[in-house]
Amino acid sequence: MKKQHIYPFVAIVGQEKMKLALILNIINPTLSGVLIRGEKGTAKSTAVRALADILPEIDVVKGLPFNLSPDENSDIIRECLSVVGDAVSLGSLETEKKHVRVVELPVGATEDRVVGTLDLEYALKKGEKRIEPGLLASAHRGILYVDEVNLLDDHVVDVLLDSAAMGVNTIEREGISFSHPARFTLVGTMNPEEGELRPQLLDRFGLCVQIEGITDPNLRVEIMERRYEFEKTPESFIGSWKADSEALVQKIKKAMALYPKVNISRARLLEIANYCLEVGVDGHRGDIIILKTAKTLAAYHGRTEVEQADIDQAAELALPHRVRRQPLQDIVMDVSRMLKKTAEV
Structure with a gap:
């Protein structure tokens, strides 16, 4: 399978406020995400995927769909193991390294697809919980990207924002419930011409930036030139920005360590x-x-x-x-x- 090349984050021309808002949310996930308002074709999705691509790999518990850290509370790991039907003991757990994921939420996503579902038939027959994890499980310790968030059902948006704020996702059906960690960076995009979010939902996004197409002719030419070079020789283009990308990663790491001080x-x-x-x-x-x-x-x-x-x-x-x-x-x-x-x- 041909490797998919990701455009370098540091090679994106302009849109400095958007890039800064994304970086700040990576450093401090408790900022509750960012809402990016503006027209299409302004590097919104490119920036999100590019930032995730340069972030350091994370250690995860192998074989679980929750992207759990090996340092997670043992009771949480045990509970997550039990609900997916895995009888592996905590002592024999393996870990692996994974890239930070960008999970994209489709506009037509249902609550069950986002939150996950419980297998009620299995619960009634066996007396045990079994779940089908949703997108929030995949997004844990990653980035949840919601394009056209203003077109989503309000209830689904409420669920997303609650999980982003609390860091936990809870699946409840017929008196049975299960909770798992869901700490992620929420990035929502929208075109205001297609309708606004309710004020109550707007307020739940930590940061908000407005972006527009660049009007400086020279910068527009630079965008074209860089994109052409990337598509012509992607590996060479990415390599030319490697030092800048690594410098940004180190700056983010230092900021994460410094923030508590x-x-x-x-x-x-x-x-x-x-x-x-x-x-x-x-x-x-x-x-x-x-x-x-x-x-x-x-x-x-x-x-x-x-x-x-x-x-x-x-x-x-x-x-x-x-x-x-x-x-x-x-x-x-x-x-x-x-x-x-x-x-x-």
Whole structure:
């Protein structure tokens, strides 16, 4: 079978805000994903697959469809073994290395396909649980990519966002339930012209970016040239970007290790709170996401203290879809400009 070549993440021209939002979610999965709004043909899916391709391989328990880490709680591993009919003891488990997966969710996916199903007939006959894992099992420790998320059934979107927030997926049928880890980076894309998400669902995405086609002729030419070279000699093209890709991977690894050590002063926390109040954000999720994003940005830049620039940039990513707006008004994408107007008034 011919190997499928993945376009290098670092070779993508422009779309810096989208790339940054994806990287931040890899460093800190508790950011609850990113919603990418914009027209088609702007490298959304290319960026997601490319980022997953350069990430380090992960250790998984061999033979299980849940992408479980060998360091997972032994009770969780034992429970997952039992529901797929595998009688292997914990002492004889094998591990293997796998690439981080990008699991794509089709628009017509049902709840059972996403969550998984219980074999009720087997449960009634044998008195034991048997399940058919869903897409959330495959997405654990990976990336769940949902194209046209605004066209999905609202209930399915609710399930996705609940799992992304809690890190757990629960399958319940006729009084029988089973839960398994489901920690993943959620990436949703949508074209606003095809309809919006409900505000309650918008708010559950940690970050939001608006992307458009590049209008600079020189950059458009660069996109064409790079794509042509990639399709003509993919291995050579990928090789030419290998050093940059490895540098990014190392930067991400260092940021993940540094994040728990990042501090933020109370004065900075007050700035975040005032930021959210001044632009009109309901609830407290916006404050918390800005805090997490600012700390992640500091770690990404190799610092252990959050600076004002981190908060400003975090607000640009975390607030656009949370700003209170009038009916039929589009999402406010330039939060800094809105804050400036509010201050002038």
